[in-house]
Amino acid sequence: MNLRTVFLTTGLLSLAYASSVSAVDRNLPFPEGTPTATEIAEQVYFANHLYAFDNFSIGAHKSKNRKAVLINRSADGTDNTIAVERHLNNSYDSDGSIKARDLAIFRSGKLKGTGMLVTEYDDPAKDSSYMLWIPSLRKIRRFAQPAHEDSWGGSVFTFGDVTLRKPEHETHELLGKKKMRSCLGAIAELEDRGFRYVQKLPEKSCRNIGKEVYGLKSTTKFPNWWYDYRISLVDTKTFADYRTVYYKDGEMIKIIDRDWGVMEDKLASSDPRALFWRYWYGVDLKTGKESWAVIPERIIEFNRDVGNRFWSERTLRRIKR
Amino acid sequence: MQKYKTLGTLILLATFSVLAPTGVLAASESYIQAVKLDIGEFENDIWVEPPDSEWFPKSQKFSAGRSDSVASFSAFVQDRFPGSYLLFNKLDDNSQNKVWQNYNKTGDLGGIRSDIYSLWKQARRNRYKR
Numbered sequence: 001m002n003l004r005t006v007f008l009t010t011g012l013l014s015l016a017y018a019s020s021v022s023a024v025d026r027n028l029p030f031p032e033g034t035p036t037a038t039e040i041a042e043q044v045y046f047a048n049h050l051y052a053f054d055n056f057s058i059g060a061h062k063s064k065n066r067k068a069v070l071i072n073r074s075a076d077g078t079d080n081t082i083a084v085e086r087h088l089n090n091s092y093d094s095d096g097s098i099k100a101r102d103l104a105i106f107r108s109g110k111l112k113g114t115g116m117l118v119t120e121y122d123d124p125a126k127d128s129s130y131m132l133w134i135p136s137l138r139k140i141r142r143f144a145q146p147a148h149e150d151s152w153g154g155s156v157f158t159f160g161d162v163t164l165r166k167p168e169h170e171t172h173e174l175l176g177k178k179k180m181r182s183c184l185g186a187i188a189e190l191e192d193r194g195f196r197y198v199q200k201l202p203e204k205s206c207r208n209i210g211k212e213v214y215g216l217k218s219t220t221k222f223p224n225w226w227y228d229y230r231i232s233l234v235d236t237k238t239f240a241d242y243r244t245v246y247y248k249d250g251e252m253i254k255i256i257d258r259d260w261g262v263m264e265d266k267l268a269s270s271d272p273r274a275l276f277w278r279y280w281y282g283v284d285l286k287t288g289k290e291s292w293a294v295i296p297e298r299i300i301e302f303n304r305d306v307g308n309r310f311w312s313e314r315t316l317r318r319i320k321r
Numbered sequence: 322m323q324k325y326k327t328l329g330t331l332i333l334l335a336t337f338s339v340l341a342p343t344g345v346l347a348a349s350e351s352y353i354q355a356v357k358l359d360i361g362e363f364e365n366d367i368w369v370e371p372p373d374s375e376w377f378p379k380s381q382k383f384s385a386g387r388s389d390s391v392a393s394f395s396a397f398v399q400d401r402f403p404g405s406y407l408l409f410n411k412l413d414d415n416s417q418n419k420v421w422q423n424y425n426k427t428g429d430l431g432g433i434r435s436d437i438y439s440l441w442k443q444a445r446r447n448r449y450k451r
Contacts (some may be wrong), residue, residue, distance in 0.1 A: 181358070
């Protein structure tokens with residue numbers, strides 16, 4: 001098995017995971033009054049890393065139609081599909097060394113049975129640890145943190161887009177507030193169609209329409225980077241970032257849309273940032289490649305009564321091929 | 322001979338256009354235009370009604386953001402916030418225009434009511450001063 005491929009393809013596993021330590025943690029309070037651009041970026045980071053939850057699982061119950069799926073469509077229309085199960089744990093003592101752990105397991109294709117455990121530490125100087133269970137070898141391998149620009153699961157999303165980019169990696173500017181006007185993207189030919197692993201794919205989402213959003217312009221601090229700046233449309237009430245558009249040399253080069261759901265639970269009323277993704281859609285305007293990560297709401301569980309022991313090497317070794 | 326040459330060129334072109342990768346055509350052009358329009362509103366401040374598109378659902382027709390004048394905005398306020406409309410109606414043209422412009426800028430529905438109330442209070446205070 002090509003280990004690099006395995007590693008890069010593990011992107012979906014760490015969908016909401018902060019693989020490197022950030023100043024933003026679970027204790028970040030909900031802002032009072034009008035937040036600054038940097039505060040908005042921090043709140044977006046909080047929502048995207050699911051810090052409002054003790055633990056969060058996608059596809060915890062074993063069933064062939066209860067998985068999250070990542071569909072990558074190349075410009076010539078060829079599809080590649082990966083089914084994934086994922087478990088995130090944010091519930092570690094603040095005095096301990098571990099900040100969060102994220103376990104993900106591939107349930108389809110050549111990577112079926114491969115598992116990955118990512119550990120984030122409290123110590124800001126300490127890199128995250130990546131452990132990969134390789135079923136063909138029946139061994140665990142450790143890896144260094146991937147590069148920000150590496151493709152996430154072979155998709156148009158990069159590791160920076162989904163996990164690694166932190167608020168301090170960019171300078172932020174508030175463009176203003178407005179209503180969001182357009183629906184979110186989706187792979188048109190697959191909308192509302194039956195699909196393996198998820199039973200049925202959703203239609204493009206328009207639930208974001210009419211929501212009041214901040215326009216947040218974030219300019220990268222990295223020199224010679226793949227984008228110059230990006231503009232995000234961020235919900236003023238929940239800090240859900242519905243859309244991010246990337247620009248290079250003044251040209252729009254990539255779009256990422258996120259359809260967010262709200263937890264119908266006490267948790268949602270206590271913290272508006274207790275959100276989850278229904279799907280991510282991305283398109284690379286240079287190559288024409290599209291990616292769609294779909295997470296059916298019925299397979300999401302949170303704050304389950306599961307011990308921290310579940311997020312360990314032991315669970316990795318028990319994954320069945 | 323020239324006829325065959327032209328025919329050959331046409332066949333080659335047709336073959337190329339079929340085999341060439343679709344590139345940016347993968348995502349629909351209407352979607353990309355919709356994204357550009359949506360983001361562009363931050364620069365333009367005022368929302369311009371887009372051409373008929375699946376990316377802008379019809380329900381938006383009832384949105385105040387699509388008001389093209391204070392008069393249509395006033396009708397929206399009357400329909401949506403009948404209580405606040407009573408105060409809105411008492412405002413002078415400048416203040417009404419200010420509420421509309423503020424809404425266009427922010428898209429904040431809640432802001433309509435608070436703007437109306439604060440402008441009405443301010444107008445009342447000014448009247449007493451005189």
